[in-house]
Amino acid sequence: MENMFHTAYYVVKKEKPFTDFPDLVQLNSRTGSNMTNCYLSDKACLRFTIDIYNVEREQLLSDLKNAGYISVMIDGATDTGNIENEIVYVKFFNKERGVVQSFLGIEDVKHAHADGVLSAVQTVFEKAGLDNWKEKVVFLCADGAAVNLGKRNGVAAKLKEEIGHLLAIHCVAHRLELGLVDSIKENQRLKQLQEVLQYLHQQYHYSPKALRELRMLADAMEEKVLKPTNLKGSRWLPYIHKATQILCNSYAIFVAHFEDQVSPERTTRPSSAVMGRAKNILHYLKSHTNVQFMHFLLDTLDFLKALSLQFQQDSLTPGEAVQYIEACLNGLTELCLEPGEQQRKMLADAMNGTYRGVELKNTTTDTLATDRKKITDMLTKHIESRLGDLLSTESIVQQFSALDHNVWPKLDNSDESKEAFVLHGRANIESLCHHYQSILVREGTTVTEVLGEYRLYKIWARMRNGPLRDTLLEILQRGDLQTKFNNLGIFAQIYLTMAVSTAACERGFSCMKRVKSDWRSSLSTQNLTRLMFLTIEGPSLDTFDAKRAVLQWWQSGSRARHGEPETKHNDAQSSSDSENEERIETESENEEKETGIQNEETGIQNEETGIQNEETGIENEEIGSEDKETGIENEEAAIENEETGTEDKGMEGEDMDIEGRDGE
Numbered sequence: 001m002e003n004m005f006h007t008a009y010y011v012v013k014k015e016k017p018f019t020d021f022p023d024l025v026q027l028n029s030r031t032g033s034n035m036t037n038c039y040l041s042d043k044a045c046l047r048f049t050i051d052i053y054n055v056e057r058e059q060l061l062s063d064l065k066n067a068g069y070i071s072v073m074i075d076g077a078t079d080t081g082n083i084e085n086e087i088v089y090v091k092f093f094n095k096e097r098g099v100v101q102s103f104l105g106i107e108d109v110k111h112a113h114a115d116g117v118l119s120a121v122q123t124v125f126e127k128a129g130l131d132n133w134k135e136k137v138v139f140l141c142a143d144g145a146a147v148n149l150g151k152r153n154g155v156a157a158k159l160k161e162e163i164g165h166l167l168a169i170h171c172v173a174h175r176l177e178l179g180l181v182d183s184i185k186e187n188q189r190l191k192q193l194q195e196v197l198q199y200l201h202q203q204y205h206y207s208p209k210a211l212r213e214l215r216m217l218a219d220a221m222e223e224k225v226l227k228p229t230n231l232k233g234s235r236w237l238p239y240i241h242k243a244t245q246i247l248c249n250s251y252a253i254f255v256a257h258f259e260d261q262v263s264p265e266r267t268t269r270p271s272s273a274v275m276g277r278a279k280n281i282l283h284y285l286k287s288h289t290n291v292q293f294m295h296f297l298l299d300t301l302d303f304l305k306a307l308s309l310q311f312q313q314d315s316l317t318p319g320e321a322v323q324y325i326e327a328c329l330n331g332l333t334e335l336c337l338e339p340g341e342q343q344r345k346m347l348a349d350a351m352n353g354t355y356r357g358v359e360l361k362n363t364t365t366d367t368l369a370t371d372r373k374k375i376t377d378m379l380t381k382h383i384e385s386r387l388g389d390l391l392s393t394e395s396i397v398q399q400f401s402a403l404d405h406n407v408w409p410k411l412d413n414s415d416e417s418k419e420a421f422v423l424h425g426r427a428n429i430e431s432l433c434h435h436y437q438s439i440l441v442r443e444g445t446t447v448t449e450v451l452g453e454y455r456l457y458k459i460w461a462r463m464r465n466g467p468l469r470d471t472l473l474e475i476l477q478r479g480d481l482q483t484k485f486n487n488l489g490i491f492a493q494i495y496l497t498m499a500v501s502t503a504a505c506e507r508g509f510s511c512m513k514r515v516k517s518d519w520r521s522s523l524s525t526q527n528l529t530r531l532m533f534l535t536i537e538g539p540s541l542d543t544f545d546a547k548r549a550v551l552q553w554w555q556s557g558s559r560a561r562h563g564e565p566e567t568k569h570n571d572a573q574s575s576s577d578s579e580n581e582e583r584i585e586t587e588s589e590n591e592e593k594e595t596g597i598q599n600e601e602t603g604i605q606n607e608e609t610g611i612q613n614e615e616t617g618i619e620n621e622e623i624g625s626e627d628k629e630t631g632i633e634n635e636e637a638a639i640e641n642e643e644t645g646t647e648d649k650g651m652e653g654e655d656m657d658i659e660g661r662d663g664e
Contacts, residue, residue: 001553003028003035005546008048012534013541015514021045046527051553052546053530056538060102061128067092068490071139071497074121074148074155075505076109079512079528081521084109086120087508091139091499095477099469099496101314103508103536104128105529114147114155121155134159138439140168141499144175165436167396171502172321172387173311177237179382180304186378189293189371196284197243199277200228200254210257217260218253225250237308241301248298248342251285252356258282288353288360292346292368299340300375303331312503318397319404319468321500322390329380336376339367390500396435400495402428402454404468405461421458429454432491445487453488472496511535 007024011017022040029035039048064070073089086109091101105124109116125133140156142148148155149170156168184190204211204227211227218225226246231239247254261270261278269275284290307328311321334340339347349355353363389395401407402425409420433440433447440446461471472492475481482489515531516523523531538544 001036001550002546003033004039004044005048005052005549005553006544007035008045009052009534009538009544009546010541011045012049012052012531013538013544015531015535017520018042018045018049048549048553049530049534051556052538052549053534055549055552057533060100060104060537061130063094063097063100064090064092064128064130067094067136069093069138069493069497070133070136071141071499072121072137073141073499073502073505074117075143075502075509076117076145076147077509077512079516079521080518081516081523083525084112085512085525086117086124087505087512088121088124089499089502089504089508091497092136093476093493093496098473098477099315101499101504103504103533106508106512106525106532107529108525112147114150114153114158117147118155118158134163137163137166138436138494139498140166141171141502142168143502144170144178165438167498169389169397169500171500172316172390173308173501173503175386176304176308176311176383179386180237180240180379182382182386183375183378187375190297190375192284193244193290193294193297194231194240196281197228197231197240197247199281200247201230201243203277204228205230213260214253214257217257218250221253221256223250223253225253237301237304241298241305244294244298244301248294251291252358255282255285255358258285286358286361288350288355288363289366289368291350291355291360292343293371295342295346296335296340296368296372296375298342299335300332300379302340302342303328303335304379311501313501314504315469316499316501317469317495318390318498318500319401319495322398325383325387325391329383332376332380336373339372343367396431397498399428399431399435400491402426402432403457403472403491403495405458405464405471406468408458408462411462421462425454425458426451429491436490436494439490443487443490445490450487450491453485457485457488469496508532508536 004025007028008021011021011024019042021042021044025035025040069092071091073091074086076084076086078084085106087106088104089101090104091099094100105127107120107123109120111119125131130136137159140159142155146154149168151157156166160166160168184194204214214225226249228246229239229243231243258278258281260266262275262282270278307324310316310324346355347367350360350363353360384391390397392398409417409424411417411421429451430447433450440450457475464471472495475485475492476489476496485492511532512528515535516528
């Protein structure tokens, strides 16, 4: 059975349909694997998947129930079945596993307003057995939709009515992209380049002939060319960076192809509309200033792309996010002061007015200093505006910087430095204690105790190097330090569990689209959750061990196996066992329904047999009546014979009398 379970897990992990399971089992049997001759159906694969899901999810549910504080990440999307779904991720601290971020579930939204979304989130936690999840939630991260972060009637506002200390944040990756979009709207050069990139994508995406000609031209020039990409996607910044990079790297090939399209010597002339657009694009690409601007924008997008990818890390903390933002802004300032790497290379190659074999127009020695300053200042302004709450020293998130030993004042022999070191962070800790007063009361601690431990923490951590994350993990995982900083550890846990990006939710929806494809659009929400969990959080195929799943499958059967007493599930079992009970009851109901249908069919057959028997009986009765009539006729014939015999006897007597008289 372990081989059967491994095969079922392969089907799930590779996002294959359940109908592939029987063929894979037969293939394994032909190649020498020891496989059973039963359970060769897609329904058996689903049953095995349920048991694997229950076993693999046990660890997550156990850790969640023992977690002190939880951050929740939510996002919404529509699947191929035209069902609106809300996906839920959680982030928490576990002493053995450290900081854990995991997919919890996905639920269909009955209504698209805040109450409907909140109800879907509530259902996900209830199915996980966490009815008290609101007591543990300290942070909510979502996209900027009004239904999520609306100040009056959003999900965050409704949760804050019950959870006073809850902090809600708009995903930093989304805000970074919105900052770039704001900048493009304000600058004509950026809008013009965006239009060029969009036309390149449309030209080669919707015209196979144009793409074929482009690749043939690249082969003739002995260069490589990539198909221009779309500017839109779930993570927009990497998309526009890639599109700009393709244009800069394959610049000469694109120019040669557009020159061929507008050439009067071309045998097959394109339409007038295509030729008009090709002339405009060619005019743009042959301008020295525009080519230089393309490479300057590529330098700018290098910094923004790096920041976007950093924002998509699962381990991202608010402090690290602030550091990444400041590093990106410093990089933009460098581009304002002097040209970047890509722009310098372009200027060096175009010294004689020719760039990659293309003669440029309006050649100039200007390095676009004015445009560089204008664009970098504009980007800096919009990024700071969009991410201002993380950079503001008055925000609650920034108060946790008091724990970061990397930003403390340096302590030397002077009285000024000692005073600054002693007072540093005290006001921040007091603000945190005031904001999380309800948690402190629940944990049975006071502001004085927290401040006392903070003084000890500053003495212990002032000589340490490395990121704040490692320092806080050591406090929470080392037994002696955990006892020493028991009260301060509350804030350490809260800080480590803060989620500032919903990139994981976007990856979850990508998984949903692969699992619930057009060919599997009827998947139920429950089965979709199981498949997504095993795909995202399940172990790799190399490390998966099916023994526990096989054991659970064996013990959770609807009927007792040979040699085992019949047992029922205990109420004290985990929620996974409850799901098994529901599955078994459903299967039993289905079996009863099938049995009832069979009984009905048997009854119909019996009724038909009875009718036939009745008809046979009627025929027998008719035959009996005929027999009776024949008997009556026989009796009448016998009577006639008897009467005839009597007459014969009488006549014989009379003859004898006559003969006697004659003798006399």
